[in-house]
Amino acid sequence: xxxxxxxxxxxxxxxxxxxxxxxxxxxxxxxxxxxxxxxxxxxxxxxxxxxxxxxxxxxxxxxxxxxxxxxxxxxxxxxxxxxxxxxxxxxxxxxxxxxxxxxxxxxxxxxxxxxxxxxxxxxxxxxxxxxxxxxxxxxxxxxxxxxxxxxxxxxxxxxxxxxxxxxxxxxxxxxxxxxxxxxxxxxxxxxxxxxxxxxxxxxxxx
Amino acid sequence: xxxxxxxxxxxxxxxxxxxxxxxxxxxxxxxxxxxxxxxxxxxxxxxxxxxxxxxxxxxxxxxxxxxxxxxxxxxxxxxxxxxxxxxxxxxxxxxxxxxxxxxxxxxxxxxxxxxxxxxxxxxxxxxxxxxxxxxxxxxxxxxxxxxxxxxxxxxxxxxxxxxxxxxxxxxxxxxxxxxxxxxxxxxxxxxxxxxxxxxxxxxxxxxxxxxxxxxxxxxxxxxxxxxxxxxxxxxxx
Numbered sequence: 060x061x062x063x064x065x066x067x068x069x070x071x072x073x074x075x076x077x078x079x080x081x082x083x084x085x086x087x088x089x090x091x092x093x094x095x096x097x098x099x100x101x102x103x104x105x106x107x108x109x110x111x112x113x114x115x116x117x118x119x120x121x122x123x124x125x126x127x128x129x130x131x132x133x134x135x136x137x138x139x140x141x142x143x144x145x146x147x148x149x150x151x152x153x154x155x156x157x158x159x160x161x162x163x164x165x166x167x168x169x170x171x172x173x174x175x176x177x178x179x180x181x182x183x184x185x186x187x188x189x190x191x192x193x194x195x196x197x198x199x200x201x202x203x204x205x206x207x208x209x210x211x212x213x214x215x216x217x218x219x220x221x222x223x224x225x226x227x228x229x230x231x232x233x234x235x236x237x238x239x240x241x242x243x244x245x246x247x248x249x250x251x252x253x254x255x256x257x258x259x260x261x262x263x264x265x
Numbered sequence: 266x267x268x269x270x271x272x273x274x275x276x277x278x279x280x281x282x283x284x285x286x287x288x289x290x291x292x293x294x295x296x297x298x299x300x301x302x303x304x305x306x307x308x309x310x311x312x313x314x315x316x317x318x319x320x321x322x323x324x325x326x327x328x329x330x331x332x333x334x335x336x337x338x339x340x341x342x343x344x345x346x347x348x349x350x351x352x353x354x355x356x357x358x359x360x361x362x363x364x365x366x367x368x369x370x371x372x373x374x375x376x377x378x379x380x381x382x383x384x385x386x387x388x389x390x391x392x393x394x395x396x397x398x399x400x401x402x403x404x405x406x407x408x409x410x411x412x413x414x415x416x417x418x419x420x421x422x423x424x425x426x427x428x429x430x431x432x433x434x435x436x437x438x439x440x441x442x443x444x445x446x447x448x449x450x451x452x453x454x455x456x457x458x459x460x461x462x463x464x465x466x467x468x469x470x471x472x473x474x475x476x477x478x479x480x481x482x483x484x485x486x487x488x489x490x491x492x493x494x495x496x497x498x499x500x501x502x
Contacts, residue, residue: 096340098340100335104332107328107332111328113316114323115320115322116316125324129327132327133334136327137331137335140335141339142341144342144344145341145343152310152313156309158312158313159309159313162316163280168487170450170451222279225279225280226316232276232281233450244272247273247275248272250279251272251273251274254278254279254308257315261314263314264307
């Protein structure tokens, strides 16, 4: 499972030729998810193999605490089982659907855990601790990761920080604005145009 | 402040909007803007790339725990258009009685249906009366998306926030309504309510700006898992 998580073979349909995925017979994850919606446990086990390392890795990145991350990852995976029938392949890939659930849960957990004073402290701490550096470190020789790294480097510093502080750090745009000392409208705009540039660089289907 | 909602698409895709009301407004905009919904879908794919780059092996116990847990979780049915006619036929006597709890005070109308309900509501009624009698009492009301409405009475001096929900549609057994006090950046559960009317007397959360109701799995959730179907803005004093 480890090797599969690392080597990208399980990256699923999103690595297939663009423009063919959603409209045709669903491949890989999408097919399994459709079976999961009908209560198919073996299909869920295959889905688990494919997505659990990504779900756990993302949750851990945002939440940081290992025990808590395991708990959140479990909630996410159970939620995938529970609401599989609500996944609509016309609206995006199965992986994006799963990762959206994972990120939302992780962020909810971080936000509900933090009280006002705690939040200020966390913001202060973040000033010397920028997630982007860690992204760079954990991007190994893997092709996909290398591509992501290059694409992140292609962003302006403010775009990159706005996107990564929000996504990996779990910060709200208000908090991000405070961290990067920029006006709110600027940060909102940088998040959007940063994602547009990243999307186009990664060749995400439009 | 009502900025161009398009610019929020990035923040929304990154789960970086912590103001519930603002997020809800954006979602309303999304429902009307196919182009925005499409852009958001491409952002979700992009964000997923950022996420999967973080993949690490999960702890060994996770798999067994997940497999054990799903055995006890009922799966949601697919989303299908519901036959709207069937809603709200059942259980409207109870909510009428609770509407009366507030109406009795606000409008001096007495509309009592059953003795036990009266007794149950009397205590709440006194609290509603106390909140309303406060010099700084303010009242706000809002309609719910799928029928029903909510009323908030707040007295900051008395430290009381009364929330009354009425006429919400019945839910399947494995779901419940959950009430939330929403302050910027912070959402706190105020408890669970059924489809029948409910009156809650709460201490206002610091900075509370609205009271929302979401549909949650039975037993409730630590934080809302969906968008509120009812949102009442708490009046500023």
